[in-house]
Each structure stands twice: as C-alpha cells, then as structure tokens.
Amino acid sequence: MTTSNPVSRRKFIEASTAAAAAAYVANPALAFALGKPSGAAHGVDSSHLPWRDQGVLNLNNSPYAKLHSVPVRAVTIEEGFWSKRRKTNVDSSIPTMRDQLLEHGRMDNFRRLVGKSTEPQKGPVYSDSDIYKWMEAVGFALQSGDLPAVHNQTAAMIKEVVAVQEPSGYINTYYAQDRAEQRMLQKTQRDGHELYCLGHMLQGAIAYYRATGDTTLLDAGAKMVDDFLIPNYGPGPDKKPIVAGHPEIEMSLIELYRTTGRKQYVDLAAYILHGDDRFKFEPSRIVYMYCGIPFTTRTKLEGHAVRAMYACCGATDYYLETGDQAYWKTLTTLWEDLSQRQMYITGGVGARSDGESFGEAYELPNSQAYGESCAAIGNMMWNWRMLAASGESKYADVIERALYNGINSGMSLDGTTYCYRNPLAFNPDSGEQIRNPWYDTTCCPPNLERTFASLPGYFYSTNKDGLYVHLYDNSTLDWHLENGTPLKVVQKTNYPWDGDVEMTVSPSEPADFVMNLRIPGWAKSAKVAVNGKAVAGAKPGEYLTIKRRWSPGDTVTLAFPMAAEIVASNPRVEENLGRVAVQRGPIVYCMEGLDQNPAAADFSEVAIVVNSKSLKAFEVEHKPALLEGVTVLKHNGAVYDHGSDKAALYADATAAGPKARAESLTLIPYYAWANRKPTEMVVWIPSART
Numbered sequence: 001m002t003t004s005n006p007v008s009r010r011k012f013i014e015a016s017t018a019a020a021a022a023a024y025v026a027n028p029a030l031a032f033a034l035g036k037p038s039g040a041a042h043g044v045d046s047s048h049l050p051w052r053d054q055g056v057l058n059l060n061n062s063p064y065a066k067l068h069s070v071p072v073r074a075v076t077i078e079e080g081f082w083s084k085r086r087k088t089n090v091d092s093s094i095p096t097m098r099d100q101l102l103e104h105g106r107m108d109n110f111r112r113l114v115g116k117s118t119e120p121q122k123g124p125v126y127s128d129s130d131i132y133k134w135m136e137a138v139g140f141a142l143q144s145g146d147l148p149a150v151h152n153q154t155a156a157m158i159k160e161v162v163a164v165q166e167p168s169g170y171i172n173t174y175y176a177q178d179r180a181e182q183r184m185l186q187k188t189q190r191d192g193h194e195l196y197c198l199g200h201m202l203q204g205a206i207a208y209y210r211a212t213g214d215t216t217l218l219d220a221g222a223k224m225v226d227d228f229l230i231p232n233y234g235p236g237p238d239k240k241p242i243v244a245g246h247p248e249i250e251m252s253l254i255e256l257y258r259t260t261g262r263k264q265y266v267d268l269a270a271y272i273l274h275g276d277d278r279f280k281f282e283p284s285r286i287v288y289m290y291c292g293i294p295f296t297t298r299t300k301l302e303g304h305a306v307r308a309m310y311a312c313c314g315a316t317d318y319y320l321e322t323g324d325q326a327y328w329k330t331l332t333t334l335w336e337d338l339s340q341r342q343m344y345i346t347g348g349v350g351a352r353s354d355g356e357s358f359g360e361a362y363e364l365p366n367s368q369a370y371g372e373s374c375a376a377i378g379n380m381m382w383n384w385r386m387l388a389a390s391g392e393s394k395y396a397d398v399i400e401r402a403l404y405n406g407i408n409s410g411m412s413l414d415g416t417t418y419c420y421r422n423p424l425a426f427n428p429d430s431g432e433q434i435r436n437p438w439y440d441t442t443c444c445p446p447n448l449e450r451t452f453a454s455l456p457g458y459f460y461s462t463n464k465d466g467l468y469v470h471l472y473d474n475s476t477l478d479w480h481l482e483n484g485t486p487l488k489v490v491q492k493t494n495y496p497w498d499g500d501v502e503m504t505v506s507p508s509e510p511a512d513f514v515m516n517l518r519i520p521g522w523a524k525s526a527k528v529a530v531n532g533k534a535v536a537g538a539k540p541g542e543y544l545t546i547k548r549r550w551s552p553g554d555t556v557t558l559a560f561p562m563a564a565e566i567v568a569s570n571p572r573v574e575e576n577l578g579r580v581a582v583q584r585g586p587i588v589y590c591m592e593g594l595d596q597n598p599a600a601a602d603f604s605e606v607a608i609v610v611n612s613k614s615l616k617a618f619e620v621e622h623k624p625a626l627l628e629g630v631t632v633l634k635h636n637g638a639v640y641d642h643g644s645d646k647a648a649l650y651a652d653a654t655a656a657g658p659k660a661r662a663e664s665l666t667l668i669p670y671y672a673w674a675n676r677k678p679t680e681m682v683v684w685i686p687s688a689r690t
C-alpha cells in the first residue's frame, strides 16, 4: 500500500545529480564535489557518481568550510586499535541491535499501519528514530564494503518504512491512526519528536544513499519535507509555526541540501534555528529544549545535553553554508563554555540525570555523572563541524578525547551491551546495571554503531592546498587531492599505546602540496621528520604544515612521547578537590577494584601518590590478553587505615591522621571499564603527597 510516489522523487534526485554533473563540465570549481567527469551522472562508471564521493558530511560545496570531508570508503582502517571495535560493530552490534529492534516491535510499528502486523504500537514517541539511526549505521558500514546479508535486510526494511508514507508525505508511526489528530500541535512539536524522527530518517537515508546510490528512503524523507512540511509550516501568516522540540532536524535539512542542491532546505533550517515567536514556551522549556528562540541569543550550554549538542551541530552546519558571523560568534562562545566549564575529562557532557542536562558551570559530578553516550557523540559531531569551519586543531583534540573515552566506553568490548550514562565513578553496591543490551529509549546503542561505522570518514580532510591528518591508526587513504592528483597515504603505528607513527605519502606522481599533521594537544613535545630529515615547528595543539614537493613513497615519521600524566581539574570542580586523574596519550585511565591487591580494594581508603617523582613512577605494560589488549599502568599509592565505617562522623582536624601503607595501584583505560564482573571504578583518585 505504497502511498508515496518514489518514481518521480527518484527522478528528481537523479536529475539534480545529473545537473550537478553537467555543472562540473561548465565549472571546474565543482570538480571536487563531483569526482571525475563522466559525461553524465548515471549510466556510466558508477565509481564516479557523486554520492560515492560524499563524506560523513558533504562539505565540498560549502562556501565557509575550510576543510572538506573525505569519503568513508576512501579510508581503510587496518589491524590496530579501531579495527577490533569496528569488526565487532559490524559482526555483532549491528546484527544484534536489529534483533532487539525487531523483538521490541519497532518494525511492527511500521507493518501495523499497512495491515501486516496486528501488534499494538510499541515504544516511546521517538521509536522510529531508532530504526533510522540503525539504518544510518548500516549505511556507513556499507561504505566500507558490502555486507550482503545486512544490506538485503535493510533494503527490505526500507521498503516497509516507505510503504507507510501517506499521500501528504507524512511518515511517523506514533502519530498515526488514533493519534493522527495530534500531529504537529504545539504540544506535540514540543514533546513528540516528529521532526526529530524525520531528521534521523534523513540522516539514515543519506548514509544509505552514499553507500548504495539507492534513493528509496531519501525520496520518502525529502517528500515529507517537500510535500508535508514546506507547504504548510514555516514563516508567514499562511503557514503554521514550527519548533524543533528536540534539535536534529536542522542539521539533517542542511545535509539534505548538500545532497540534493535544493536551497529551500537551508532556509527551513534557518527558520527553525531562529525559532518562531508565535509559539510561546515557559523559560524553563526554552532552556531544556535548546530551541524555540534565536540560536544566536544563546550564551551558554544548558538544558538537555543531547538537544544542545545537536542544536550546535545544526547551527554550525548553517554557518558552513552561509558564513553568518552572528552564528560563529555564538558557536565560539558556546565552545568556550564547553571546553572550559562543562566537559568531562572523558569528552562526555551533561552532568545531571535530572533532565539529562548540563549543570551549572564546573558542576561535573563523578558517580552521579550522566554523560549520556549520545551527548558525547553529539560533542564529537559538533566538533567535527567546528573543525571544518576553522581548520583549528583544538576541535580535533575534543573529537579525539570524546572518541577514545566517553564514546568508546558506551559500548561493551563484545559489542552487545551499552552504557546509557557514562559515570566517572561507580560502586556496584548501588545495584545499577551499567551496561544493558536494550533500553526502551534505545537512542544510544545505534548512535554508537553509526559513529564507529563512520569512523574512517573522520581521519582526513582536504583543502585546496593539500591534506589534513586528524587521527592516527593503521590505515590506508586511497583518494585524491582537490586538484585531482591521486594520493595514497599509509599509516603504520601502535597508536594510542605508543606515539610513533610512520606515514608513507604517495601521490601518483611528484606533486607540490601541503600535508597538515595534527600534533595532539596532550603531547608535551613532538618530533617530525620527512625521509629521515627533521622538520621544525611541531607544536602540540596545532597542525604542523609541511609544504614541499612530495614524491611517491616519501615517508613522514611522527613521535609523540607518550608518558602517563597526572591531571588536576580546576578547583571549582568541587568533586575533584584533592583528586587527580591519569591520562596517557589520548587515553583516560581509571581504577577498577578487581585489579587491586585486596588491601587497596576499598577505594574510600586509597590515594595515589603525587609528588615530584610521580611521573617517573609509572610502570607501563601492554597486556594483549587483557580487555582485548590494553596498556596497563601501575603507580605507587597509599592505603589509609581510616576504619572509615567505625570513625566518628566529625573529629579534630588538627590531630595526627591515620598512617598510610604503600601499595601499588593498577589503572586500566576508562573505555574498558565494566567489561568484567561488577566492581568499583574511579577516574578521579584522591591524591596523597606521602
């Protein structure tokens, strides 16, 4: 019972692709956007179709993007740190999440509306978005190579999704049948996630399109925007107002513009980012939703963390297309707030469980930390956009911090259970099951899956002068410079366990261009050489720019000394007073109770010794069999015999305190916590000068 008209929609998308290809011939500036000229966009060598060349974001024609994305398929991540996670994602997480989604009726919600299921509607208002986010994970996974089984399953699911689209273009399984009259009411827009679901549909559709060229889902998503939304909603007295409710639609509309070239999607995103004062909301609601008033009036991060991060993504996407300086000013103000007052050392964001929200400045509790996996992912997505807009390494540093820590912790090592919240301290006596295979609000699991599947797309960018290298792992880039020169870059490294990277740079023939190498902000120093000859100027927290004539087989070696460091936080972070964290390279460490000697297993009695000899006191050992291979740190600690449970509630502070015993403490990477049996965990460890 298909009610959409996919044929005409598909024709439109193909026509816009063909028009873009024709524009290439007339305008060489568009060459990069469209790949190699092929005369026409279809009916010829499909390896040159524009969709194949579009990255995580398609920034090739974005006038205010200083950096342009490289397609996911252009980078192959080889045996190393991320390969295990990505293999598990494809072999285990994506298939088991599909089983979970089916088992919990998320596809029956679609089938029900066309008489193919008698099951009742299941799941919260935003349940459709979980299917779309999972499809996006599949779309990205298929960009790294075909997976026939999951490809066929997804194609069949897409058919079932588009079958429920109504002639008006509307598609949402929650606001159907008895609830249809609630569609797009003010209250529904505020809480009902209709446009959030549409946004995820568009993102899923775009990732799948960039993998396969198949526009079935994209046609349906665009139809809802074109036929249902734009004619009826928007500015002007003849149209009804919109509020995003949960930002997400903004960034997806702009990516839809980047995919189709149709500017009205940017205009609609601009209108939503501005808010419509015909809708009145309580001030607390405006804070919580992070939308409904002009984005450019925001001065700090507050409210629901995922909403705020996604709003920032959409606003940065808007800046990348328009260069609107008011947006850039707001975005940099908010980023300052993020990095100076609101971000965990793990890259997680969102301190409070209450409202899944940001707290006050410096409110960063540990065991109570919310740190939703989705919010850390939103942080990475936002910083990817800020990096593209600026070319500044500080944004890549946040991406790396979130990716290796607060995002990576969200999925168990076996890929089948997930954290919704990612606390920085944990006691199993609380009874909380921190990793679960399923949440009724299952936003985080498919969000993690789409992130790991899209990871190759975050390694490199290009600009007109050359290549940017953002992330380090064993990998091969097989792509080209923006002037069309084919370029291969091979990375060999044991990163993040050690800081040596050897890179082979091979343009197809000798060529003048710039290599911009990210020197991580955590590095204390860096040595870089080309063909064995030292290159000066490497500064942590910046890109090292090497401009030269590169010849096939040139080698670049990078050495970032990777000593463990002991980190203190701003004293205004109350919970961290007297405590320190340990970081080595990009990896944040934690202690788990079961790794300690019995004498040091009660964390209320344990401190880590911090003095002038501390940094030399770390023992570093890589353990290939532990937690799928981790580098473990040991450091001297002090165990006090407070007898805390027997001591008085209050006592004379000037009296001699309890004596400390020396004890060795063991630390593991934070991302790997809670992968064995339940045990206490702490990132911020009390420090002692003993």
Ligand SMILES: [Zn+2]
Pocket (backbone or CB within 6 Å): 372, 373, 374, 375, 420, 442, 443, 444, 445, 447
């Ligand atoms: Zn989530």
